[in-house]
Amino acid sequence: MRIRLGTRKSALARVQADKVAHLLHAVDPNLNVEMVFLGSKGDADKRTNFQDIGSVGVFTKSGEDALINREVDIVVHSLKDLPTTQPEGLVLASVPEREDPRDVLCGLTLDTIRSNRHKIGTGSIRRAAQLRAIFPDITVVPVRGNVPPRLRRAVEKNGIDATILAAAGLKRLGLMDKTMEYLNPQIFPYAVAQGALGIECRESDKDIIQILKKIECKKARAETDAERALMKHLGAGCNLPVGVCTSWKNTMLHMKATVTGIDGLQQIRDHAFICTFAVEKIGQRLAERLLDKGAGELLRASGINQDTAKVARFLKT
Template identity: 45%
Template structure:
């Protein structure tokens, strides 16, 4: 690397939330370890999704809800790249931007955290009428499918705010991403990891996606050290599946991916909000065919009626 590159300052964009900063500072530390002669600075900002806390995410519209302000700063040159939770990054990026790398995935599963009075319970032994907190339509639809006897209540705010609301008795249990709790050092709050048979996770959940300008070869070459190929292959399959269904972050689409013996297995679901309809299928293939596998699975679910379910949900969200 030339000396003029090695001595410059590179600016990393991040949301201001505690979890976002933990993730971004990890990226900063890893890059500093690999490139000690470069100064990596973190620039923080609030996104639209951070500011609107009194409206369900599905009602706001999710195109760039947690990313647009960071993307604007990249395009204007104020920052060089941005660190996102990959599940927040739309599958179609603005012109001039690209996904620079995908980092090694944390546990992508959903986790249940319970009020103290239910510490001897699992999700299938919670009492009838238990109040479950989630802001995710994906979790809501799947849990309604399996547990129609629960009551579901929207919950917003950062992880600490959600845990406080649970501890104060507003909910019997809440569902969060295991990855976020692990990264925040709160693994002890995880009461149960929900298996894929109950809840398929969000596209990209548990992985970080680093977004940068398309033609910035300098930055792209730096980010290569953070790329984790098996995670990237799994996430590219998941994102192609979501893109194929023209779904955003706030639709009841769930996935599960594994790579074993050089075989990628991708399972996907589309569910109705009331949980009555749940369409699920699986494809397998080579990890190098990840994107075409995602598209193939999207087409298969569409043929089985997924598009009709999504059309109803999108109409309700626009209403």
Template identity: 40%
Template sequence: MTIRIATRRSPLAKWQANHVADRLRTNEPGVDVKLHELVTRGDRILEVPLAQVGGKGLFVKEIEDALLAKDAEIAVHSMKDLPALLAEGLVLAAVPEREDPRDALCSPKHKTLAALPKGAKVGTSSLRRGAQLKALRPDLQIEVIRGNVETRLRKASEGLDAVVLAYAGLRRLGLGAHATYVFPPEEMLPAVAQGALALEARADDAATLKRLARLEDPATRIRVEAERGFLARIEGGCQVPIAGHATLEDGEVVMRALVASLDGTRVIRGERRGSHADARKLGVAVAEELLSKGADEILRETEGKGTALSAPKR
């Protein structure tokens, strides 16, 4: 039997898919695992910010379509790309152990955020990172950068003073040394499910679901459930700077989240703790807390604005 894994063609996406393939081969020596590589809408649209073309789901639809068409048995995604609601007929079959969820500054010349000169140009494709950077350093010029990890790293020394990327992606590609400063979550709250992988399968494919169950990491699943509960309640279809990060502390889930204005001048934060069994409800409760503090106003104001970041550089 051949197991086909649907994946994007980027180096990071293929690393993730190959990592899952290796885990499957370890569990079942001799099993035939192949990658089914696809180009998603998010991969094709490189000249405009993600938020202006739909944000969540841009890197997912074509891969989910391959599953539903039975061109593949498994889909491997970066969990943070996965919308709060999956396509009908598909399930989140397994959540493997999470990589470091923090964000990393890459600046060959200046090294740290504090060392960046006044008015420094910092590249990111994320409204969340841009807003939190502006909140920390209002003087910074935030510019949109697109492309794979290696392309964005090059831009840190080609016209920009620094770029900010997910530390998990750098580590997975063996590029962790390019991170000159790693933001603690207290300084820059990570994206929902950043550093986690999503293994998706058809709900009626019992054999694949059983196979993937062996790759599940319960602790990561609990954290992701809290974060995605927050996402499902707060997002509302808007493309806005939101962040959600759950940890397991003293036998409880601690969920921290924020909603920010595009320019970082308003940042509304919330925190709750509760039982592992109520992780998803906890995420929803934090979302409700933020909405009660005025996050709904930011959501309404931001809808339709797209992005406050500068246009991407050709």
């Protein structure tokens, strides 16, 4: 059986696609997995700040178009980039084992940041807001691009003193030696579904879905379904100041969620427990609590809460 696997062209995307291909071969050595490299608007335009356009579908639309047009059979995404609602006919078929979801600081330590005014580079509104909440005197410098050049800028002190990156991406690229400090997710909660891969395919391809289910991690699926349900019910895009920290207490899923004002002056937090058979309810429940506490106002004040017209124009240019 041949499976055409669609992936972006970046080094990290290729490593993630290779990982999925390896998992597929492990469950069926006779599978012929063919890589198909796809472009994305997010990769092509590294200048426009996500705060100006939102980021819903910026890195995933080309893959979904390829699925709809039957140019590929599956697409491997960084699940944090995948919108919480799939186009008609497509399905999130599998979530393999999740890598470390935490953020890491590269270039400096937190103690160094506390004692001086530094320039911290990040293209993430969530990370920038969380930094401002703890270090109001820092300067946040918008930085976009793939992981290696962002890391290089911090190491070489090229316009920034440090940057924050996902531990998962650094581990997959073999770059953990450049890490200065893991960020405590209780203080710096990570992005929804960070560290997880999502494999999308056509809903009608039942044979492929059956194969993909064999490489799914049930815990990773439960965690990310809960986190994505939170994001969906908040009405928030993937690059908004919403952070989560998900853990297990025996068979109970515990999720903490934080919405941070982009100026860092206000944070709204809540948490909940739930059994694994109803994980999406924890996301909905937490979203409702956060909205009752004023999270909607914080998200609207960000000025980037899913402006779909801006996203559509960006994807078409």
